[in-house]
Amino acid sequence: MKKLAFILSFILILTGLQAQSEIKFDKTNHNFGKIKKGINKSVVFNFTNTGAKPAVIEFAQAECGCTTPEYKQNPVLKGQRGNIKVTYTAPFSGVFKKNVTVKFAGIKTPIELTIEGEVILK
DSSP, X not given: OHHHHHHHXXXXXXXXXXXXXXXXXXXXXXXXXXXXXXXXXXXXXXXEEOSSSOBOEEEEEESSTTXXXXXXXSOBOTTOEEEEEEEEOOOSSEEEEEEEEEEETXXXXXXXXXXXXXXXXX
């Protein structure tokens, strides 16, 4: 019985890894370094659809209002590239680290994109 549970767990893990591997981001983290307070900074996260089915972004949600993701909901075909632009408004001085959760249709596990840096006074 333990052997059967192990095999089923292994298959589920492989299935999850395979689904997530259908989208390959060039990078999932960006460090802006030092930026001035009140200045908007943006970065574009590029990805490639390596799966057989078209990839569609269901949503991209930032953890706070100071971070804004922008994306198209057009299908990205196999082998094609898409992107998500993330803008940070730098409202407060100090070190920051913000995440954007990206969910693709048909893929269970969302992908986390991270921006970080330090906001300094003007």
